[in-house]
Amino acid sequence: MLRLLDRTARTLAPFLTGLGAVLIDLLPLPDPGPQSLAPLTTVCVLYFWTLYRPDLMTPLAVFVVGLVLDAAGGMPLGLTSLSLLLVRSLLLTRQRFLLAQPFLVIWACFVLVVAATAGLRWLLASLWWGRLFSPQPVVLEAALTVAIYPVVGWLLTQLHQHVSVASHAARS
Template identity: 30%
Template sequence: MAFATTMRSGLLARMDHFARGLLPLLTALMCVVLSAVPSRLPMFALVAPALTLIAIYYWSIYRPDLLRGFFILAIGLFQDLLIGSAPGVTSFILLLSYLVVVSQRRFFHGKSFGVVWWGFMLIAFGAALLTWISNMFVLNAWIDPKGAGISWVLTILLYPPFAALLSQAHKLVPVRELDA
């Protein structure tokens, strides 16, 4: 009887560990869904903040082992399909952002919030610029850069509250085996 209880609790513990390990992916998907929610504001799609970028940036610094490149490509494609943009543009930008942040995560890890936010401002600027250029290339038309600028400002202003929420989710994520 004790063996069955231990086996059941061991299985439940492994399932709980697995489910908690999915939090980075689930929070990024929640940001995709939030980004796709229709707004009654006219022309909001042109200035919408890059919420998914916030999640990718956060997890790229603190738990890149739980959010791999394949997932980021899938998340970006899912977002493109939901919002109706050219398939692959968001995937490319999110994956490029992920690779840049992961390459610099030692610099950001353990730094103050201000330094991490400053890094996000740079990444978000690059992402907004690439999105603007990619959209002009795909549409083969000039697009006013003001929309990209407003989107960038909204994105960096929303980083602190979203980072606070992601930080709470991070507390639920299991500790890395190497850290334990």
């Protein structure tokens, strides 16, 4: 029973942290202005797990996390899912290369992923609502996302190591 619970927790960890990131992304931040900017923590989480455990951050998991973010955030359903699935596909083509690189290269590639995700979401939202939105909030949101990735990546690395240790111990 404990092995099954352990295996289930390890298998669901990427998906659950993705859903947790959605909740963080939707939290209202203290802001005196009418609209606050916040980083896309969900993109950080999905990038990390797609890079290190794509077997657990499956296309279905990415789709569901994106769909939940869209539904809860009032966006057209599938907008974020489509963006994240495209980025996941591109990232997987370079996974082997990235895994052999130091953190700074991984972070630099994350900059490209955030730019692609934010830009695609902006474009799809503009098409959906039939008007061009100002790109300034998207650029600021992307910059905040890039800035927090080292912290999110470090936290997820700790979880990944713990899950790996638990996985090894369960087999012994």
